[in-house]
Amino acid sequence: MPSLEIDSLSKTYGALRALDSLSFSVGSGEIFGFVGSNGAGKSTTMRIALGVLTADSGEVRWDGRPLDLEARRRVGYMPEERGLYPKMKVGEQLVYLARLHGLTSSAATASMERWTEVLGVAGRRGDDVQKLSLGNQQRVQLAAALVHDPDVLILDEPFSGLDPVAVDVMSSVLRERADAGAPVIFSSHQLDLVERLCDRVGIIKAGSMVTLGSVAELRSSTAPRWLVDAPGAPPGWASALPGVTTLSTDGTRTVVEVGAAPDAEQAVLRAALATGPVREFAPQRPSLTDLYRHVVSHEAETTDAPGSTTVSAA
Numbered sequence: 001m002p003s004l005e006i007d008s009l010s011k012t013y014g015a016l017r018a019l020d021s022l023s024f025s026v027g028s029g030e031i032f033g034f035v036g037s038n039g040a041g042k043s044t045t046m047r048i049a050l051g052v053l054t055a056d057s058g059e060v061r062w063d064g065r066p067l068d069l070e071a072r073r074r075v076g077y078m079p080e081e082r083g084l085y086p087k088m089k090v091g092e093q094l095v096y097l098a099r100l101h102g103l104t105s106s107a108a109t110a111s112m113e114r115w116t117e118v119l120g121v122a123g124r125r126g127d128d129v130q131k132l133s134l135g136n137q138q139r140v141q142l143a144a145a146l147v148h149d150p151d152v153l154i155l156d157e158p159f160s161g162l163d164p165v166a167v168d169v170m171s172s173v174l175r176e177r178a179d180a181g182a183p184v185i186f187s188s189h190q191l192d193l194v195e196r197l198c199d200r201v202g203i204i205k206a207g208s209m210v211t212l213g214s215v216a217e218l219r220s221s222t223a224p225r226w227l228v229d230a231p232g233a234p235p236g237w238a239s240a241l242p243g244v245t246t247l248s249t250d251g252t253r254t255v256v257e258v259g260a261a262p263d264a265e266q267a268v269l270r271a272a273l274a275t276g277p278v279r280e281f282a283p284q285r286p287s288l289t290d291l292y293r294h295v296v297s298h299e300a301e302t303t304d305a306p307g308s309t310t311v312s313a314a
């Protein structure tokens with residue numbers, strides 16, 4: 001099966017190391033969620049994959065061959081900065097872009113009609129792009145990425161600013177494209193969406209991939225978590241237990257992480273019962289947001305200047 005391979009990409013901007021030997025691959029038919037803090041290097045990676053930017057070293061390959069200019073014509077790309085002509089009509093613009101990618105005039109028109117229909121902007125074909133709301137412009141932007149029936153999709157934050165219905169439309173289009181055999185990479189900060197939609201997730205930090213796998217795989221590499229609702233327990237009751245970490249407390253409910261020892265959670269339950277009745281005791285499945293926080297927890301809110309710290313995969 002062909003795959004898109006990002007192989008050891010490095011990129012510096014002056015003294016700033018934006019990408020540090022970044023590698024991952026996305027297989028045919030796979031949706032890959034590319035996540036990481038602001039400034040982690042996602043857009044830089046996607047721009048290099050598209051040839052908009054040159055890497056200092058490393059290579060991007062599609063189906064085993066370097067992604068040259070010709071192969072890049074087969075990629076559908078949604079840039080973060082978007083790239084539509086504001087004063088051109090939606091329909092004309094999409095036909096124009098499809099023609100640029102080599103479609104005949106009639107095929108380009110048919111494709112424009114199809115994608116504007118699927119993405120719910122058929123009624124706006126005659127409007128200048130600038131007259132559309134931001135969400136509708138984004139739908140057109142996705143149509144622009146799809147209009148030449150690309151083999152690979154690379155989308156930089158395609159979901160930002162979309163209403164829930166548009167998110168559903170966009171999600172089903174990405175799934176349908178992947179089912180048709182395209183590798184689909186998209187970046188997003190909406191981790192619930194990434195968790196729902198992606199076959200695999202890569203977490204990038206300071207230009208390096210720190211965690212890679214399906215959400216289930218990422219989850220299985222973390223210690224078991226338990227929710228304990230013990231109304232009579234004093235504050236911080238679980239923290240003194242050996243091998244137990246309190247992750248959060250919400251009123252009488254505490255989430256703890258226990259060690260890998262067999263029946264480690266039983267010691268927590270016994271300790272909770274020693275304080276009085278226990279209303280709830282249940283295993284917790286960490287969400288992708290929890291897993292992400294775990295990986296990047298000691299970072300500040302933004303990482304605009306990647307350092308050299310490396311976090312081992314959670």
Ligand SMILES: Nc1ncnc2c1ncn2[C@@H]1O[C@H](COP(=O)(O)OP(=O)(O)OP(=O)(O)O)[C@@H](O)[C@H]1O
Nearest residue numbers: 013018037038039040041042043044045304305306
């Ligand atoms: N043209 C540029 N010149 C100098 N530095 C740049 C340039 N483009 C990006 N950077 C820096 O490179 C790093 C990676 O930026 P990049 O845009 O790839 O991050 P990102 O993961 O896409 O972030 P975000 O989630 O905020 O979009 C950042 O520190 C950024 O400030």
